[in-house]
Amino acid sequence: MNVVDTTLEMVGWNSFFSDQVSAFEAVQCRPVRVMAVHRGKIAVLGEGEPLSVTPYIAGASPSDDHPTVGDWLLIDRATAEPLRVLTRKNLFKRRAPVDRQRDQMIAANIDTVFIVASCNQDFSVARLERYLVLAREARVSPVVVLTKTDLAANPSDYAAAVRAIEPGLRVEMVDGRDAVDAVRLASYCGLGQTVALLGSSGVGKSTLVNTLLGSENIATQAIRAGDDTGRHTTTVREMHRLAYGGWLLDTPGMRELQLSDASGGIAEVFDDFILTAERCRFADCRHGSEPDCAVQTAIANGILTDDRFSRWQRLAREDIVTPVYPRRRR
Structure with missing residues (x-):
């Protein structure tokens, strides 16, 4: 397929993104998707020929989020300058390898x-x-x-x-x-x-x-x-x-994936432990030596495994922003 025949729908455009574009922006701007991220430039594709543009959004500070691969951008039709990143359906991120206080998209x-x-x-x-x-x-x-x-x-x-x-x-x-x-x-x-x-x-x-x-x-x-x-x-x-x-x-291979504010994902993958922990005697049970710990009881009875428990606790400790300890249902 020739790139000049590309439509927005072929690139993944749908109502989730089109609903974010105002009537004024529809006239002044062109939606494009980030196809690749290089040092100092991003490759984008929309209707027609692909472009290479700056990754820096007009008026954004250096600390603001900049486009990542898969993003949809609105660029100026005349200058091709990126104006804003449309709200994302989802975003994969990890804790930055160099600065663990920051996230890397x-x-x-x-x-x-x-x-x-x-x-x-x-x-x-x-x-x-x-x-x-x-x-x-x-x-x-x-x-x-x-x-x-x-x-x-x-x-x-x-x-x-x-x-x-x-x-x-x-x-x-x-x-x-x-x-x-x-x-x-x-x-x-x-x-x-x-x-x-x-x-x-x-x-x-x-x-x-x-x-x-x-x-x-x-x-x-x-x-x-x-x-x-x-x-x-x-x-x-x-x-x-x-x-x-x-x-x-x-994506580049990542042997060490450090989690960042992923309490929801941890709760879903380890929902067997989350549901069991709700039966613990204490709402803030750490599942160690506390009395009437439902998690340790389940491990002792062979319902849950100690290896999986250790992995759950390890991931919970990595999730520094939001520790994973369930609250008792009322």
């Missing part, structure tokens, strides 16, 4: 997130829980995509471990190198739909992107022998057009 306006994990020794339930918390907090539907299934003796064991995290969690097992096998993901990538990829380095994200695109545009690197981990290959956050009519957003 990852991507906005996502319909589905593919959480990619590989069927090898790098598989980690704890890491998957982190990504699921991020997805639930952003109110985006997650799908766990298991790659490298051909290397596992029993890939169904990995799928079972994923499904045990959350009842009803969608899991797809895919050979990322096989275009026919990857077609099972097409239903998530229809016209105007946006899918994000999250996952640590070496799990086959770039290989999967190449297969879905039918190209070798995304650089890939071999995993390290010995521990099945890889090095970062994606260096920018970027959206890729798919043959199915949707968009695939690739």
Whole structure:
């Protein structure tokens, strides 16, 4: 498809965004979507040819949020200067690696997130829980995509471990190198739909992107022998057009995902603990040595597991802004 034939709907435009545009702005401004974020420039696409514009919003202070990939912008029709970012449907963010007091935006306006994990020794339930918390907090539907299934003796064991995290969690097992096998993901990538990829380095994200695109545009690197981990290959956050009519957003691999104000997502992923904790004797129970702790009783009885309890507590401690301790229902 020629870019000049692109319509806003093809890029993901819908009533959620159009309802935010005033009659005056509709005349003076042009809506575009951020396709990629580079140093000092952002690539945007709307109706017609793609553009490269400054990421700095007119009149905004340096501390204000600037556009991230997936955002919708209004730019001046005459100068192409960004005027404002439209309200987001959702936003993925993490605590910034350098300054832990600040948040780093990852991507906005996502319909589905593919959480990619590989069927090898790098598989980690704890890491998957982190990504699921991020997805639930952003109110985006997650799908766990298991790659490298051909290397596992029993890939169904990995799928079972994923499904045990959350009842009803969608899991797809895919050979990322096989275009026919990857077609099972097409239903998530229809016209105007946006899918994000999250996952640590070496799990086959770039290989999967190449297969879905039918190209070798995304650089890939071999995993390290010995521990099945890889090095970062994606260096920018970027959206890729798919043959199915949707968009695939690739993100740099993140081995350490620090949560930021994600109490809602933690509560959803660990709702078994949240519901059990409501039966504790004390509303501020820390689930340690307090008397009549329903959580410790459930662990002792084999209803809940100590490993999952430790992961829940660890994520709750990382969520510095809003600690996760449920209030008793009245």
